[in-house]
Amino acid sequence: MAQVLEFRLPDLGEGLTEAEIVRWLVQVGDVVAVDQPVVEVETAKAMVEVPCPYGGVVTARYGEEGTELPVGAPLLTVAVGAPAEPAAESSGNVLVGYGTSAAPARRRRVRPPRPGARPTDGEPSEGRRTAEPATARQVPAAQPPVSASPPRTRRPAVPERPDGPVPVISPLVRRLARQNGLDLRRLTGSGPDGLILRADVEGALRTTAAHEEAPKTTVTAPAPQTALLERPEPRAGTRIPLKGVRGAVADKLSRSRREIPDATCWVDADATELMRARAAMNAAGGPKISLLALLARICTAALARFPELNATVDTEAREIVRLDQVHLGFAAQTERGLVVPVVRDAHSRDAESLTAEFARLTEAARAGTLTPADLTGGTFTLNNYGVFGVDGSTPIINHPEAAMLGVGRVVPKPWVHDGELAVRQVVQLSLTFDHRVCDGGTAGGFLRYVADCVEQPAVLLRTL
Template sequence: MAQVLEFKLPDLGEGLTEAEIVRWLVQVGDVVAVDQPVVEVETAKAMVEVPCPYGGVVTARFGEEGTELPVGAPLLTVAVGEPAPHTGPEGSGNVLVGYGTSEAPARRRRLRPAPTAADGASASTAGTGTPVAGAATGRNGTPASLVAAAVPVTALHTEGPVPVISPLVRRLAREGGVDLRQLAGSGPDGLILRADVEGVLRARTAQGNGWAEAPTAAAPAVPAASAPASPAPRAAGVRVPLKGVRGAVAGKLSRSRREIPDATCWVDADATELMRARAAMNAAGGPKISLLALLARICTAALARFPELNSFVDTEAREIVRLDHVHLGFAAQTERGLVVPVVRDAHARDAEALSAEFARLTEAARTGTLTPGELTGGTFTLNNYGVFGVDGSTPIINHPEAAMLGVGRIVPKPWVHEGELAVRQVVQLSLTFDHRVCDGGTAGGFLRYVADCVEQPAVLLRTL
């Protein structure tokens, strides 16, 4: 007798809590094998294929392409030939792109079921005394999200952490002054989604005067005025959802701007000798050495002299943590947005090894196959914005790192060389740094050393 097993979206690691369905790889009725990829999803870190831990016939799929699902939500059901000898299904144990096909871990949050219409009606007599409906709109046309927020605390989340789909939603509620304990989430098992918080904020705006604080610990009361005014019309134009890679980048850059007091210094350098050295290396045969690899080698040598810039600030402990290893991130522009792959242990690699790793990660970035582990854990970032044909930039630090080196385009310019005016290959270098980890003297010393190595590559021989 066939048994139908449900496969849920597994924990993708790296703190990811949701993923968007990009493309289904199977149809209802298809026969799948154990560990066969069944769906392609996009997280805030990368595009990955999710393998199914069961073999059998697909009987149902949950979610259309473009739908966002939280970790633990059903993906599909599979009819297998024999019933499993255990109570809970287990995966194959194989690993793909950094995670296995095992069942998603149990939620750490204590989830309480969302109140039903009957619950809402009965609870309305307690706390504020405001009648509450459980339908899509409440009494006098009050929006449902606002009505849900008016349910007393005892009818909602009174114990344990509030079940919220992601830290972004929690921050949105905090910045908007929304008490999550007063919300009845519309997600599975009362999970509070972003739409729930945004609905409350829109309803509050429509009310004009906002919410009035209740005199007790109950939820903010809904104004007893007539039906709220219609919300202002949304501005015309094309609206692009801020999600996936773009949403992750936006969140990280915003956090960097809020938390890091950054400063930037820059210098022009004569890169003629560096370009000649690279040409000589490549003319000698063997694997080609990229300019990015030479700049990375210069970065690691500079960080060995100025370790303050290979660090991060532990804000809770009020400590600067200096790191022993250099995991070098580099900015890569792709069709899906800006990503920052990380070269592990860059300080221990020579120019050939760095060139090979840069090439591998760049290709993976273009094809969208970078794993979450290849996009996290950086300690310093190298940003070669010269590929865009620009000379300078003041980049935003890749939180929680302490600094980023920017490299502009290398172009022929008039330059005083050995006391005479000459045409040389000139590049502008910039360093954006966290002013909490060091002062301008350290930052200037780092940048000057980088410029010296660019102008006289032989300086690097002291650290090889």
């Protein structure tokens, strides 16, 4: 007799706790092989194809395209062939959160849904939306993944939950508790099997508000308790959720503004000689050299002279950590929003290697195939906002880095050259830096060196 194994959304690493279903790659009834990708999801880092560690027939899917699921939520169920040899039907460690051990011999209970719920090709029942660790549960083939049995009776109240995952109906409930400083382990849920619902959290918040108001007045005033959870009337207009890549960017930029005391300095530079040098390189044959690659080469040379800016701040230890390697991030605009791919070991690459890596990462960003590793670990960021036709900007530092160099468009402008007024190719350079890692003198020295290399590329020969 076949077994039905439940595959849950695995831990995708990098501290990610949820993902949005972008596209299902299989249908109910399809036969899947071990490690075959079954769904494409978008996390806060990148688009990821999730492989299933079981081979068999898909019997149910949970979640429509566009649904956001927490890690540990059911994705699909698969009917596998031989129950006596489950290890032969499972894969190795494909992603974080997968296991290679055989399924447990003891059947685990299936949490029943609310009355009338049944598995569909879309959204799972609320009773099954829990953020438990990503494990596979065995369900007999004769029994559907979710039955329509009535909910269980409420468990007795307990003062505190032991260590382990807290069963919460959705990430929104967890967020509401976190924003109000409520410990979910001290609650007993009113849902099936003690599942914590939004009503449980709101009730606990009303009780807390009542206790806080009691010493201040002798009259019970329900209005302040209700106001704690009341929301203002939504404004008319189009509402766009801050989730996925755009949500991650919003969170990172907000954190940068909260934590980093930044300052910005800028300078205009005559880029005529740099543009001529690039034209000469490309005329000599071989792979074409991009302007961004030359600017990146200048950045790595400047960071070798001013290592204070290739650093991060450990706020808990109250220490500045200067980094030995330069992993250079660069801003790339995509249809899904702004992303910052990272060129590893940029300090050890020449202009040709940098050009090729920029092209590869840019193409992957536009195609939505960047991996979490491509988007993390940067130590310094280069932002070429000149491609948008603007001259200057004050960039926001890419937390937890310490600085970002911004480059405007290169345009013909009147310029005094060799004592005479001439039309030259001028670019504005701006440096935003964390004032905790260095003072204005260091930042100014870095920016001036970059400008000197732009105006006289031969200055780079000293560091080659």
